[in-house]
Amino acid sequence: MDVSSGRRDTGWLIDELSFAGSENLDATHVARYDAKEDAGPAAEVALLERLGLGRESLVVEFGAGTGQFTVEVAPKCACVVAVDVSAPMLETLRAKVADLGLGNVAVVPAGFLTYEHDRPPADFIYSRLALHHLPDFWKAVALARMRRMLRTGGVLRLWDVIYDFDPPEIERRIGDWCATGGDSPATEWSSSELEDHVRDEHSTFTWLIEPMFERCQLRIVERECSDDGIFARYVLRAG
16 A cells, blocks of 8 residues: 555555544534534634745645634635545535635545545645544554645644653543543533543554654644643644
8 A cells, every 4th residue: 555645455554434433423423513622723723824824825634523623724725625534524514614605625535544635735734633543553654644745844733632741640640631521511521521532542642652753754843732731732844
């Protein structure tokens, strides 16, 4: 298989849909996702504008979900390619794009490992709360593929559940995070959902993923970790 193009000509490539998380394939969950999760898209677009986003920019978003970031950035750039594997998420995203009359958004049913970039090199790639669905081997493959899609000097904005603590702290840190779950499933993440994330998904550590960035020629420009050590945000430039 050529992992740069996403061609599936061998049997060892994983099926990304099977790693997407069952909740993200559930229409009921998707219908209430925006009430549960505020992606802060205006602030994220403002950050990218500070980093050079403009009317001529080509943006690719991986794990576009319900399109909170996609519809916010679309009026600020030339084109957005919104990539996701979840049919219910894409249905919601397409409806938003149509309602807003956004003619510069391309919605693509694909994932980190299967999206084929047949456009000029991207100026920006954006991904929030999506890369953790892949085990670490496949994270590295995904990062290498994204680097090849970016122009030299282009930006990857990555925001995810990435643990910034050492192994002896795991029980306390994870326990404290799971205890923050709320009681309103329509608008809050419950403790059981946070436990599901830790048990069933593939969040990694900062000290494991950051060497991947270096190997993939993605230089850390900005790094921000939450006080609880659960979330990390990066601005990475393609070298």
